[in-house]
Amino acid sequence: MASLAAPAAIEGQYLDFRSPLRWRRGRKAKRPRSIIPGFGLTMGFTLAWLSLIVLIPLSLIFLRSAGMGWEAFAQVAFSPRAIAAYRISFGTALAAALVNGVFGLIIAWVFTRYTFPGRRMFDALIDLPFALPTAVAGIALTAIYANNGWLGQYLEPLGITAAYNPIGITIALIFIGLPFIVRSVEPVLIDLNVEVEEAALSLGAQPWQVFAHVIFPAIMPALLTGFALALARGVGEYGSVIFIAGNMPFESEIAPLLIVTQLEQYNYDGATAIALVMLAISFAMLLFINVVQAWSRHRTGA
């Protein structure tokens, strides 16, 4: 996690990525020769492993849907119902990631800046959404937020139905996504020099100015990483959402459920068609976030 969270801190090591050719000419090269040996071996492992775990399964999706022809592909992947499902999936994942961005940041702040009894225990609790089987989470959340649940019964008189609609989906995704933000931001906050903040204060900055101009730019890349991870996870989440969503077509039906629906009809091609669209949108979003991240890092000179 640490390496994901603070790319800036370990950037020095990225300098090691050179072609073997340049490796041989190491002495003449401008940049100093890496002091860590074994680049060839580890890079080989990296490529083999990535291919086995990520690239081959993903390319199967492309191959499968490539065989079905554009018309059949569009009919499944861009039906009104599928488009409604994409909107719900990406919309709720975005909303959940935004909520998590705010509250996850506050939680990370509290855990790194203050000491209080039970802090370590609360800190460990953050990881539970990782460990819990998602179906268990879904059932528990539904039990709490349904109209006869612990919290749902107080929300209902206020006119808020918190389960079996997009709000319910968002709640499940907030639960699932929280650790990504907290765990991404925490190490950066720990590394942040308190002296810099004190210097800013002594130079007459208001506390909000310290946050906006000193702290926030420093944690921005990590926050974006966490945001991207939470978003990506939320888009693909099935197990917990399915129990709280209500699953009504056009209203609360998520795209992964449509994939399962296609499989239920033994329509493997249709399932991969929807998967491909989700993959493309997700990839574009992650790429965009990475670009923003690189830009913000460049701008703040971190």
Place this chain on the structure above:
Amino acid sequence: MVSLRTFAFASVAALGLSLAACSGASSQTDGGTVELLNVSYDPTRELYEEINPLFAAKWKEETGQNVKINMSHGGAGKQARAVIDGLDADVVTLALAYDIDEIAAQTDALSKDWQSRLPNNSSPYTSTIVFLVREGNPKDIRDWDDLVKPGVQVITPNPKTSGGARWNFLAAWAFAKQRYGRDAQAQEFVTRLFRNVPVLDSGARGSTTTFSERGIGDVLLAWENEAFLAQKELGEDKFDIVVPSISILAEPPVTVLDGNAARHGTTELAKAYLEFLYTPEAQDVIGRNFYRPTAEAVKAKYARQFPQVNLVTIDGEFGGWQAAQQRFFNDGGVFDRIFEQRR
């Protein structure tokens, strides 16, 4: 970084180990014990838990061979897909003929005429669709046409993902067709019915939970055996069963996957296992587990438990599962159109 590298090596080692484990596993016969894999759907868990030891005892008595029956349960469609994708089942006992038809179509494990090989369309037990309502039936729900009244909330799973829900849908359709006569009116009826559905769970057990635990809805459309089970497990004073004037005869079929069984050398065993389901002994267990027995003698014993219902059949009313699936549940079918109209 060090921990990451350790992790990478650990992962490689783990992969190596798991590959080794895979290649070493799965031999069907082992020291006088024969294994049989029965791939079934969700609600039969309790049923086969009771039947399997009875059969094992009988087989041991007749042949001296120990038999171990492994069960795999899950949504019927999911289970069929697992078999198509290579799950090495000897027999399948699923919720719909359609799912086994798909196995026959997509693999060469069994012939397409599988359903005529055993009595009653290869269904040793049957069931039907009934209503589960809250104690005292506060909304006074007696028949299908009560379900489309304004203010009545109906809970059913999604027919696109649940075999049970397809039976629900077809039963409602059959009622409307008989009551109003024309297809257009039947479609109008089921459209109104689904307008009263607030939650579409993906499976039958999910809907039962929504209705009984979450307290949502006035009536649950359920398998008869699930309704009895819910009453037994959750309390007779909480729910009543209402039997509609017309329903559908659900025939969950069973069959041997010849190709797989031949490869395992379990053909005789698999056949005997399924034939055992038709014996009075097994039929009695079937009745006790709230499935409708098919053997005449046992039927009489459980007659009081199962009310007489006017049952239509999938073959008679809808021309078989292939046709019904195509017309109602595949993409662009009647069910999809209902929701497109609703928008």
